[in-house]
Amino acid sequence: MADTTANQLFEFWKKQLEEGTQAWARLVSQTPAAPPPDPFSFWRPVLDQGLQTWATLFAQTPASPDLLGQWKQFLDQWIEGWSKVLGQAMGTEQFAKLMGQSLDQMLVSQAPVKKAMDQGIEQALQSLNVPSRSQVTAVAKQIVELEDRLERIEDAVGAVLRRLDKEPR
Amino acid sequence: MGQERFADVVERFTSGDGAASGVSPEVVKQWQEEIDKQRRRLENLHRLVTNPTEPKVGQTPREEIYRKNKSRLYRYASSRRYRTPLLFVPNLGISRPYIFDLLPNGSFIEHMTREGYDFYLLDWGVFGPEDNDLTVEDCVTRILPRMAQKVLESSGASELNVLGYCMGAPISASFVATYPEVPVKNFIDMAGPIDFSKVGLFGLWLKKEYFNVDRFVDTLGSVPADLVKAGFKLIKPTMDLSTNLNLWWNLWNDQYVESFQALNKWANEYVAFPGEFFRQWVRDFYQENKLYRGELVMRGRRVRLQSITCPVFVVGAKEDYIAPPECVRALLGAVASREKEYVELPGGHISLIAGRGAARHCWPKVSGWLASRS
Numbered sequence: 143m144a145d146t147t148a149n150q151l152f153e154f155w156k157k158q159l160e161e162g163t164q165a166w167a168r169l170v171s172q173t174p175a176a177p178p179p180d181p182f183s184f185w186r187p188v189l190d191q192g193l194q195t196w197a198t199l200f201a202q203t204p205a206s207p208d209l210l211g212q213w214k215q216f217l218d219q220w221i222e223g224w225s226k227v228l229g230q231a232m233g234t235e236q237f238a239k240l241m242g243q244s245l246d247q248m249l250v251s252q253a254p255v256k257k258a259m260d261q262g263i264e265q266a267l268q269s270l271n272v273p274s275r276s277q278v279t280a281v282a283k284q285i286v287e288l289e290d291r292l293e294r295i296e297d298a299v300g301a302v303l304r305r306l307d308k309e310p311r
Numbered sequence: 312m313g314q315e316r317f318a319d320v321v322e323r324f325t326s327g328d329g330a331a332s333g334v335s336p337e338v339v340k341q342w343q344e345e346i347d348k349q350r351r352r353l354e355n356l357h358r359l360v361t362n363p364t365e366p367k368v369g370q371t372p373r374e375e376i377y378r379k380n381k382s383r384l385y386r387y388a389s390s391r392r393y394r395t396p397l398l399f400v401p402n403l404g405i406s407r408p409y410i411f412d413l414l415p416n417g418s419f420i421e422h423m424t425r426e427g428y429d430f431y432l433l434d435w436g437v438f439g440p441e442d443n444d445l446t447v448e449d450c451v452t453r454i455l456p457r458m459a460q461k462v463l464e465s466s467g468a469s470e471l472n473v474l475g476y477c478m479g480a481p482i483s484a485s486f487v488a489t490y491p492e493v494p495v496k497n498f499i500d501m502a503g504p505i506d507f508s509k510v511g512l513f514g515l516w517l518k519k520e521y522f523n524v525d526r527f528v529d530t531l532g533s534v535p536a537d538l539v540k541a542g543f544k545l546i547k548p549t550m551d552l553s554t555n556l557n558l559w560w561n562l563w564n565d566q567y568v569e570s571f572q573a574l575n576k577w578a579n580e581y582v583a584f585p586g587e588f589f590r591q592w593v594r595d596f597y598q599e600n601k602l603y604r605g606e607l608v609m610r611g612r613r614v615r616l617q618s619i620t621c622p623v624f625v626v627g628a629k630e631d632y633i634a635p636p637e638c639v640r641a642l643l644g645a646v647a648s649r650e651k652e653y654v655e656l657p658g659g660h661i662s663l664i665a666g667r668g669a670a671r672h673c674w675p676k677v678s679g680w681l682a683s684r685s
Contacts, residue, residue, distance in 0.1 A: 210345065214560055218553065225549040229632075232545070233512055242521030249523075249530045256530065275440070282441035286380050293379070293457070 152193060159189055166227055192216050351563035359568070366573035369409040371421045373432070377461040381436025384458050386465060387420055392427025393685035395496050396466040398459060400479035403435040403450060404584040405539055410577050410665050411476075414570060419664050422674040428685070431462050433479075443533050443586040447482065447595070450588070452610040455486040459493050470496040472685060474677075475503050476664060477634065478592070481602055484642065488618045489609055497684050498619060499677065501626045502663050504634040505616070506641030507600040511632055512546050517597040524593040534584035543581075546632060574665075603641060616645035623651040624680045626673065628663035652680065 231237060260276075267274040372388040399420075401408045411432070412420040423430050433455075438445065462471050473495050475483035480503015487495050504510050516522060531538075544550070554575075561567040584592075601607040607614040623646050627636035636655050643651050656663060656672045663673055 208341070214556070217556055221549050221553045221556065225547065225553075228548050229512075233515065235515070238515045238518060238521045241516060242523070246523060246526065249526050253530045279440045282439065283444075286441060289380060290453075 152196065156189065156193070163227075166231070191219060348563040352559070355562050355565070355568050359572075364572070366414070366569065366576055368414065368573050368576065369412045370415055371412050371418060371424060376431070376465050377458070379454060379457060381438055381442065382454055382458075383434045383436060384461055385432045385434060387424045387430040387432070389424035389430060390427045391429045393429065393682070394468055395470050395472050395685040396429040396431055396462050396468050397423065397472045397474055397681070397685070398431045398433065398462050398483075400433050400455070400473065400475045400483040401435070402477040402479050403482070403588065404438070404534070404582050405478075405543070406582060407437075407577060407580050408432060408434050410574075410661065413573050413577065413665055417570065417666065417670065419669065419674055422670065423678060426678045426682070428678070428681070429466050429468075431458075431466075433458050437582050438533075438585045440532065445585040446587045447485075447591045448609045450482055451485045451489060451614075452612075455483065456490055456493060459486075459490075459495075463494075470494040472497045472499070472681060474499040474501065476501045477503055477660070479503065480639075480642075481505060481596060484616060484619065485602060485607065485609065485614045487621070488614050488616050489612050491618055495621050497622045497624070497681060499624045499626070499681070500639065500642050501673075501677070502628055502631055502634045502639060502660055503642075504596075504638045505645060506603045506638045507597050508603070509635060509638035509641070510597065511635045511638070513542075513633065514597060517593050519598045522593070522598075524590050524598070528586045528590045531586070533586040534589045536581040536583045539583065540579075540581040603645060616642070617647045619646040620648055622684055623648045624677070625651070625653045626663065626677065627653065627655045628658045628660060629655055630658060631660045631663065633660040 264274045264276065373385040374388075375383055376386045377384040399411070401411065412418040415421065420430060420432065435450075435454075459471060459473075463469070471494065473483050473487060475481070475498075480500040484498070484500065484503070484505065487493070487498050507514060517524075527534075558568075558571055561571075595601045595607060599606070602614060602616070605613070605615050605617070623642065625639060625642050627634075627639040629636060631639075640653050640655075643653050654676055656676070658666075658668050658672065662668050
């Protein structure tokens, strides 16, 4: 009875994973340019080992904590499997194009909103007689420029002093 | 059947007559240890949640030698056994440089100072909106020459070694190539991309056809830290999952937890890019590969890697997905140095230079290569 339940669980779990990998395969194989990755090559050993781990866990008497280590190893490989599948999917021209398009859309829609918000905040602060971010930034830029100028003067003075030191008196 | 057996074992444990029921004392001991680990895991978890302590990072003694805007030059305390000082140039933006001096007994800087190197760290700093006009060219032609000059002045040496890590490597290589008058004795590139046509996922995502860097910078002004974080999370989306799984697995180990806290603090402290820096970085390096092709011009000077003639040491990491080994190794073929060497070590972009693996594989290689030349 317990065996039947365990087997049903395995079958259910296995079916879910296989359906997941098939979904990935369908998603990734939409790329016409690159050869479609084969997620099964990653999943098969992982799946087999997972089943093996479960089988050992249920069959072994007495159960030892080593099984937890095996379970951790299985999870590591499972994550690694996902990492490779995702890496392959993200390494396609199709993904790069999609990402670029999404980013572009975000920027195009964001630009006027950001501009309007900046202007609104600027005006609100101005009416309250409070320095705005751009004014504070401008002051900070001036300080950076002043620092640069001072450095250049220091360099020039240093060069003159060195030349004077070298000249015979 | 299997479930019943497992339940039997649990039952025997809870009733406390393991030996009498056929469970070997060794297995009982193993389970006791496991339960103890579990208890310690829960204790550490409780401590992490209820009383999170700020990890003490960057503990190697140092003094600030010079500051220019946000950038700082630090000199570390050491016996200074070697006469030639070493200027360490890390990445600008992305993350803070305390990863190189994370914890005592686990720090690249500590290793180098213990070996007796006169170690200088250039901390580019955390840039704000007032720095959005800063470019790669400014770093190469205004900041680095001054930092090198300050290293020579404060050390009293006539030459210096330069070590570039990550994006600090192409930046410092550009500097060494552009300023042959600066007396650079040795140059080291650690995980620094040189041939950007082989730079992996970031290279693909930042291709001119897909990524409009001008629109990006013109709209946002800079690259906010959150976007930098998103980019790096995307390149390895399962990283957080495996990090948390490993944390749970090792949560019983106080030493691991301490290291995790320090590393986690660093890993979540992203730094923004100044807008113009990012524009030039993406366009000239990633999209047009100008450094490797010898087409980069800075302050009217053409940057030719062929102008580098000093001994060069290049270190690549086998599992580096940010700067894959082939794009790092390309430096060897680009420089005119007679003495040049490449090593490929185990680890990724970060674990090449930080952590126990780095202490075993990488640090001794770098300090060993420099020793006879410093």
